[in-house]
Amino acid sequence: MNTDPNILNEIREISPLLADLHGINVFQAPDNYFQNLPESVLIRLDKEKVNLNIQEPSFEVPNGYFESLSSNILKKIKEEEMGSESDELPPVLSGQKSINPFFIPQNYFETFPQTVLDKIRNEDKRETGKIVSFHFKKIYRYATAAVIAVGLFLTSYLMFQNNSGKGKSGFAVVTRKTVDDPGALKYNSEKAFNEGIASLSDDQIIRYLEKNGNSFDMDALINSSDTSGLPNPEDYLIDENTLNNYLNKINYKNFETQ
Amino acid sequence: MSTEIQSDEELLLQFRDPSTKERAFESIIKKYQEKLYWHIRRLVINHEDANDVLQNMFIKVWKSLDNFREESQLYTWLYRISTNESLTFLNNQKKRNSISLDDEEYSPAYKLKSDPHFDANKLEWKLQMAIQSLPEKQKLVFNLRYYDEMPYEQMSKVLETSTGALKASYHHAAKKIEDFILNH
Incomplete structure (x- = not known):
């Protein structure tokens, strides 16, 4: 090997020892290795x-190639997009991909939009009812308040009548003649009536109203009730505390224990 | 042989011609095989490994020579591929050894000592032991300059490092080797 004098000088400046060793190759290659290497590689x-057999380049294209090229490319893109996911699946699954084991009723999709529209219309109707339903319990509480108000009114009225000397007992109005249910006869005094009312829970009152609410003569009830102190129903619907404030105002607790 | 004096440009033209492709490739192998073999051999040390790396490298060259851009010299490109192939081979060998715990068997020092001509008392073998003790980059720089006499400008393209850094690296490597030889 011809040594480049610049490289030899460079190493001599750094290390004379390495300059003396320059050009010595300790490794050996097998005999005829380099003669045989090109053939070994081939x-x-x-x-x-x-591919060692080089094919002559062909510049011919099939008939109609360019006419169908764009549609073929689009088709290929679509196929690849569709196939990209199934390619990732095991063959046993990708083969099953196009098989749908589920059945649907005949003309399901043809009638589906109308079905949905009908459902929406029905839901709209129910929605209106639901607003009432949403406040169902509140309205019964409102009715409870009205019943209590009526009770207060009647009690006051009867007591006034009683105190006017019409009878010894203000609650003597509850007789066999006015009440069909014999069990109600035990509420023949003001005290018994108050205790009976006080013993009822809200739920019992609500259940009673749910069962018999329709049997009330609402006109008679409203006409005989002093509803002037009741909150406006709209206020009540907007603010839940409205009814509670009203009950506190009329000293509801005291009424219960009276 | 006439192919040995052919320029790289001529060889590449012939390679692109289907009728002369195989013959051109054979000429390229003949032109560079020795330089590349010794470059690889100094890195992987034993002949069998060097032969494997060299043949694999030429097969890769065949597959990618059509895409070779002539902005870089064929010589530089081949050196870069052979360097990368050698380093990949050594890394794979290292990984395999770390699994099998045969570190000693595949260490460069062990390989050197396994050479039938190894003689620990000879300076040239001490030099090889010293080179194997260098960090990878310094080893490459030292080999390319000291043995292959590669100009720094070309080395810069092979190793993608500035010539200044290469000069400094070569200087440090030579000093380390001298210390190793003097102290062992």
């Missing part, structure tokens, strides 16, 4: 099926 290329 044999390997052939064994590994690397």
